[in-house]
């Protein structure tokens with residue numbers, strides 16, 4: 276079994292906010308990240324898939340196919356968007372990195388199978404100090 280990772284990047288605006296909490300509670304919980312006028316991140320998404328090496332090609336999967344899939348299904352819908360208001364599958368959710376990475380997993384898992392590999396791990400880097408990882 277060989278593990279392959281493709282990196283893609285997107286830049287998005289968001290705000291961490293829970294309507295069930297008061298403004299003061301949101302500020303205590305999320306700090307600057309609950310600024311009502313949004314803030315942005317340059318996200319990096321690392322998509323790791325696993326599979327056997329195809330003897331004829333020497334590859335687990337064509338990384339171009341994986342790159343195209345991730346771009347079409349994930350990046351184009353998030354890049355230069357407001358994650359709170361412009362992304363259908365994040366509507367009504369708290370758009371933390373944790374929630375975003377699980378949503379991306381749900382979108383990609385079956386589609387990665389269709390191109391001949393198994394999704395193993397997603398790593399979403401929000402800032403140089405913070406990232407989340409998800410294994411399904």
Ligand code: NI
Nearest residue numbers: 289308314316
């Ligand atoms: Ni943020």
